[in-house]
Amino acid sequence: MLNRLTLTRLIVREMQRSKVNTLLCLIVVTLAAGVFVAMMDINMASVDSTRVMMKNMGFNVLVTPQGVDPARYQALDFQDVDMPEEYTARLSNNALILAQHFVGKYQKTIDLDGHKVVLTGVLAEVPRAGTEKTPMPTAYTVPQGQVFLGAAAARAMGKTAGDKITILGRTFDVGRVLDEIGAMPEDIRIYAHLHDVQELLGRPGRINAVDALACQCPASAKDIVALVKKSINDILPDVNVQPYQSILLARHQQRVLMHRLELAALAIVILGSASAVWGLTSQNVTNRRHEIGVLRALGVADRKIYGLFVGKIFVYGLLGAALGCWLGRIFSGWLSVATTSPVVAPLSVLVYVVIVTPLACIVFGLPPIVSRLMQEPGDILGEGTT
Amino acid sequence: MIRLENVSKHFRKGRGLVRALDGVSFEVPRGALALLHGPSGSGKTTAINIAAGLTLPTAGSITVAGQPLQALSPRARAKLRSRDLAVVFQMFHLVPYLTTLENVLLPTLASSGQDTETRARKLLDELGLSERVGHYPSELSAGERQRCALARALLNRPGIILADEPTGNLDEDSAHIVLDMLEQNRREGATILLVSHQPVERVHPDVEFHLKAGKLL
Numbered sequence: 001m002l003n004r005l006t007l008t009r010l011i012v013r014e015m016q017r018s019k020v021n022t023l024l025c026l027i028v029v030t031l032a033a034g035v036f037v038a039m040m041d042i043n044m045a046s047v048d049s050t051r052v053m054m055k056n057m058g059f060n061v062l063v064t065p066q067g068v069d070p071a072r073y074q075a076l077d078f079q080d081v082d083m084p085e086e087y088t089a090r091l092s093n094n095a096l097i098l099a100q101h102f103v104g105k106y107q108k109t110i111d112l113d114g115h116k117v118v119l120t121g122v123l124a125e126v127p128r129a130g131t132e133k134t135p136m137p138t139a140y141t142v143p144q145g146q147v148f149l150g151a152a153a154a155r156a157m158g159k160t161a162g163d164k165i166t167i168l169g170r171t172f173d174v175g176r177v178l179d180e181i182g183a184m185p186e187d188i189r190i191y192a193h194l195h196d197v198q199e200l201l202g203r204p205g206r207i208n209a210v211d212a213l214a215c216q217c218p219a220s221a222k223d224i225v226a227l228v229k230k231s232i233n234d235i236l237p238d239v240n241v242q243p244y245q246s247i248l249l250a251r252h253q254q255r256v257l258m259h260r261l262e263l264a265a266l267a268i269v270i271l272g273s274a275s276a277v278w279g280l281t282s283q284n285v286t287n288r289r290h291e292i293g294v295l296r297a298l299g300v301a302d303r304k305i306y307g308l309f310v311g312k313i314f315v316y317g318l319l320g321a322a323l324g325c326w327l328g329r330i331f332s333g334w335l336s337v338a339t340t341s342p343v344v345a346p347l348s349v350l351v352y353v354v355i356v357t358p359l360a361c362i363v364f365g366l367p368p369i370v371s372r373l374m375q376e377p378g379d380i381l382g383e384g385t386t
Numbered sequence: 387m388i389r390l391e392n393v394s395k396h397f398r399k400g401r402g403l404v405r406a407l408d409g410v411s412f413e414v415p416r417g418a419l420a421l422l423h424g425p426s427g428s429g430k431t432t433a434i435n436i437a438a439g440l441t442l443p444t445a446g447s448i449t450v451a452g453q454p455l456q457a458l459s460p461r462a463r464a465k466l467r468s469r470d471l472a473v474v475f476q477m478f479h480l481v482p483y484l485t486t487l488e489n490v491l492l493p494t495l496a497s498s499g500q501d502t503e504t505r506a507r508k509l510l511d512e513l514g515l516s517e518r519v520g521h522y523p524s525e526l527s528a529g530e531r532q533r534c535a536l537a538r539a540l541l542n543r544p545g546i547i548l549a550d551e552p553t554g555n556l557d558e559d560s561a562h563i564v565l566d567m568l569e570q571n572r573r574e575g576a577t578i579l580l581v582s583h584q585p586v587e588r589v590h591p592d593v594e595f596h597l598k599a600g601k602l603l
Contacts, residue, residue: 002487003502004494010484017483294479297440298538299468299496301461378432378441381475 007304011311018284025280025316026323032273033324033357034331039265040345041332043258050254059211060251061099061228062242063091068208070242076109076118076185082206085123085194087236091210092126098231100128101213103139106197106206107189112167115156118189119167121197121207139211140178144193147172151180152187167192168200210239214248224252274364277313282368285309292372293380302373313365317358324357325350388414388437388546388579393446395432395600406432407443408600412593419568419578419589424597430581431476433597434550437579438473439463451546468496472539476551478531480523480538486510486530487519490537497542509537513563529560536564540571547571547578554583565589 015022064073065083072079088104091097106121124141127133140148147167149159154177159165163174172192181187198204214228225248229241285292295305332344372380395407407429414420424430435441436448439455448455451470455463467473480489490506499505510516513533523531532552539547549568553561565588572578580589596603 002491003500004498005488005491007495009488010495013483013488290477290479291481293440294475294481295492295495296464297438297467297473297475297479298493299464299466299471301464301496304495376441378435378438381435381440381477381479 007307007311010308011315014288014308015312015315018287021280021284021287022312022316025277025313026320028273028276028280029317029320029357029361030323030327032269033321033353034327035269035324036266036353037325037328037345037349038331039262039269040349041328041335043262044345045332045335046258047255050251059101059103059213060244060248061212061214061232062244063087063210063212063232063236064240064242065208066238066240068240070240076116078107078109078208082106082203082208083239085198085205085207087207087239088123088126088210090235091212091232093129094235095129096231097128097235098228099212099214100131101133101139101211102126102128103211104194104207105209105211106194106201106203107209108197108201110168112153112190113157115153116188117150117153118185119197119200120189120191121194122191123194140191142175142191142193144196145172146175146192148176148178148191149174150178150185150187150189150191153190154178156188165190170196170200172196214243224248270360274360277361277364278368281309281313281365284312285368285372289372289380293377296377297381305373306369309365309369310362313361314358317361318354320361321354321357325353328353387416387449387452388420388577389449390433390437391447391449393433393436393443393448395429395436395441396444405600407436409446410597410600410602411446412595412602414577414579414593416577417572417575418592419572419580420593420595421586421589421591422579422581422595422597423583423586426583427599428583428597429600430583430597431550432600434473434548434579434581438471438548439467440473464496468493468542470544471546471548472542472544474532474536474539474547474549474552476554478523478528478535480531480534482523485520485522486515486526486534489523489534490541492538493541499542502541506537506541509540510534513537513567527560529556529563532556532560532564533567536567540567545576547576549578549580551581551583553586562588 065081067081068079085104088102091099092102103125104123108119110117110119122140122142125139142148147165154160157165159174159177161174161177164171165174167190194207198206225243228243228248232239232241292305328345391411393407393410394405396403396405398404410433422430422433436443437450439450439458442456451466453466458466481492484492487506487510490510491502494502507516507519510519513536515530515533515537518526518530523534526534532555536552547568552564556564565586568578568580569589580586580591
């Protein structure tokens with residue numbers, strides 16, 4: 001028995017009838033939501049790809065003790081200046097620092113069987129507090145009693161994995177021969193456990209460099225080199241901070257570019273879809289003006305008439321958001337083929353899209369509805385004809 | 387009871403001022419059938435819209451069912467329409483995406499009642515539309531649409547019926563069905579204001595008013 005018509009019934013019946021209007025609204029909202037999710041995916045893919053590329057390029061910040069001459073340092077003269085080993089922990093334990101992936105090391109250029117090599121003592125990489133990071137590809141964890149040989153050093157000395165090698169009077173097992181990098185001094189390094197090297201050099205508890213990877217600088221930051229330096233010097237005032245600007249800036253500029261592209265795309269999507277929703281709602285309300293007039297003539301409360309239109313907008317807003325998320329997911333699947341790790345917008349983004357899209361549609365669609373409902377019903381039903 | 391006292395309605399159209407009604411006063415006693423006739427453009431529809439509270443007069447006062455309409459809020463006027471008053475339009479104004487039965491049940495959006503579907507079907511049956519309950523307005527003839535609109539107006543047993551040229555677009559048989567139904571409601575106690583641009587032979591009005599160029603003759 002149909003004793004009472006409900007708004008839901010009217011909304012569904014009207015959507016069934018005005019298929020073109022409903023379909024156009026749905027397409028507009030789906031595209032807007034889809035583009036939003038896709039933009040998130042593109043941003044993530046770009047940031048992820050750059051992150052991996054940058055990571056493969058190695059550390060981009062070098063922290064050395066105060067008094068080290070950078071020019072001599074670059075010439076592999078590490079000078080006899082060092083700092084406490086616990087500096088690494090002090091850096092990594094600070095959540096405000098604009099860097100991550102810290103490796104404390106002690107390095108010294110030595111002559112080994114007539115070959116110049118860089119003896120490098122390292123500890124396992126430490127991520128910044130509160131983060132879980134996969135280690136940098138150029139960071140090594142060397143067991144005590146073993147060494148890893150740079151490709152050029154191993155070739156010069158004729159060593160392979162499993163051989164023995166004597167360094168400063170102590171014999172080590174060659175655990176690995178590292179792949180050739182093609183850059184100095186990496187290919188002439190001999191990596192050992194930090195504590196082994198400290199013992200060999202008689203500098204227990206000391207290091208003479210910390211490698212770090214910066215940064216998580218805000219996209220709006222102007223001078224990120226100064227910013228990174230400051231964030232480290234705030235914790236350790238007695239160290240030199242030497243960022244490798246080209247690597248640091250490349251990553252930062254990429255982040256800024258993506259951020260701006262994202263904003264521009266979002267502005268276009270929002271303005272485009274807002275205009276479309278406005279126009280389509282306006283058309284729908286105009287086509288149904290006599291219906292509005294009749295409903296008011298029958299004494300139907302304005303809030304119910306609003307409900308009739310807003311309800312429809314909400315339905316296609318919600319459906320469009322869901323379809324947009326689905327399209328965005330398909331897009332991210334396609335995008336993931338070209339990235340190093342799968343790119344999927346996080347669930348929070350999808351939830352945000354599903355909640356915000358219908359509300360935004362209502363905001364964009366409301367003005368034409370309000371405008372029509374502010375008219376006297378007599379005007380709508382053609383008072384001018386007298 | 388419907389009472390208009392010195393009611394005027396003026397509005398601008400282009401650069402000119404249209405005096406749709408100019409100092410019109412009349413009263414339709416409770417339970418009476420009044421015929422308001424006059425040529426096209428004389429202000430009949432404006433009078434109906436004002437009496438229904440669908441538009442407010444520029445000047446004068448209007449009392450319907452004992453209530454001064456200008457003093458009521460739009461919400462209160464809507465409530466009055468949903469409870470005591472029904473309007474039948476010349477152009478029917480059926481909702482195109484609803485069936486005949488659903489159109490008749492449209493007033494239930496404003497006020498609930500018991501057995502409204504039974505009442506709707508009975509009205510449609512009395513108006514000869516029992517075979518058309520599932521049809522859409524586009525599938526009905528003009529006469530059937532007006533009968534559907536009349537059934538919609540009568541669903542809540544209104545005490546006041548304002549009918550604006552209800553037979554203006556109908557053939558003779560359909561017009562007779564509509565007018566007979568209005569007569570029947572008058573006998574049952576409804577107050578009816580019937581607007582027509584031509585004489586209506588089928589009804590016997592208690593009072594008649596003639597409008598010309600917005601003035602009562």
